[in-house]
Amino acid sequence: MDRRPQITPWSAARLGTIFMDFAHEPTPSRLAEARLARQCLSKFWLSAPIDALELLYGSAVGDSYRQMIGGELASQPLLRDEEAWRDHLSERLFSGFDRPEMANILLAVMPYFRRGKMKVRNCEQNLPAWLLEDYASLFEPELLPRLRQPSPLERRALAPAGATRAVPAAAGAGARVSAAGAEPDAPPLPQLSSFTGAQALQLTGSEEFLTRLNGLVNLFEIDPDDGAIRQELGSFRRQLGQIWLDTPEDRLQPLFESPFGDLYRKFLRSGYAATPLAEEDRQLRSQLAQYVRNMTRPKATQVVLAVLPFYPPGKIGFAGGEQFMPQWLLGALPSLYVKN
Structure with missing residues (x-):
């Protein structure tokens, strides 16, 4: 040696x-x-x-x-x-x-x-x-396309379990969040990023993660046509969504009001959500939007927070689902896409 x-x-x-x-x-x-x-x-x-x-x-x-x-x-x-x-x-x-x-x-x-x-x-x-x-x-x-198809078990889970009162999503790029009654089975939530669970939540306190995301948002606002910046922000958008999906109910408000939440709102206000989506991101957005067509489902608030960065301002609406949202989120919705 x-x-x-x-x-x-x-x-x-x-x-x-x-x-x-x-x-x-x-x-x-x-x-x-x-x-x-x-x-x-x-x-x-x-x-x-x-x-x-x-x-x-x-x-x-x-x-x-x-x-x-x-x-x-x-x-x-x-x-x-x-x-x-x-x-x-x-x-x-x-x-x-x-x-x-x-x-x-x-x-x-x-x-x-x-x-x-x-x-x-x-x-x-x-x-x-x-x-x-x-x-x-x-x-x-x-x-x-084949690798991303649901497995046979997932296809069975996605199959209708019976009549529901969910309001169909609007055509085009918009979505509607409904207050339909509870269903026997909810569709499975997609995995948005390789960092999930505890690993995803650790990122909310990672100085490296927050600094890099903040720098990318600043660079995007300077040059919104830079392809490399837009591509990297796409990865961060999926990670942001995964973090919200994995956040327990009792930690949602503290996280929303933390420095991580401030950066999440800055991301929304940057205008990046209005850039065209890749096909993979459109599919992910569709799955998330499908889930919150019924706001009585478990983790519906988490899914709303996860899907917001995939919609341009004014392209997601609510059809009675507001009554199931926590007040801290409901009160913040009007300002999420407005620059300070």
Whole structure:
């Protein structure tokens, strides 16, 4: 064992900043930084414990990784040593998917391939479920509609259980929240982000999370046509929604009145909600809106807070559902889209 180990300190937050800076302004110096950050993450996945990969992928390290593969770094020509690294990992990867380290190698090599330029045979059988959709988004987007279909169990849950008094949602981009009576079964709520439960709630006190979101909102207000900013804000919008979905009833008002709640309202007032939605976001919005067509359902208030950032001002209305909303939210609704 080397008595003089070389230790290079790094942080997921720093890597995320590097990829964000490169996306915003791809100068040669920022490209060089992004290349080194990619190498750092690639080596990290190779040494990560096999049984902790899913947990790590859902952590801040995974966030930085997804930010990288979702950007344009892979579209840059590879340096000679990067090509050699990619080819070596590819040879290991495609030698067989029955080895326990294959997920490590796949995570390490994916960032070195351009979109659509890598294909794993029988990916739905060979890839772990937690990685499959991100892989498909990059390399086999034609699989996404099938991957996002409800499972047979979810389809049974979505099937009508009998006549209800729910008011249909309005056509077009608007939605109506109804005060219809309770139903035997409520439709399942979608998962909006990889950070769920306790992990999602921890973000409400994360200085890194709040600072980054605040900076993105400020940048959007300066340049609302910047594609990279809009794309990253889309990820934050889904995370905001997931946080509200996972917040217990008795913590909703304190969270709404906290610095996190202030930033949530700033997000709504920024005008970002009026930008066109991607197809995935339209589907998520539709599922959330369908749920609050009946405000007597459990977690209806959480769902209202989660869905608001997906609707432009004036495009969500209420058809008697107000009587089931807490007063602290009802009183705030008129000002949520109004700048201070």
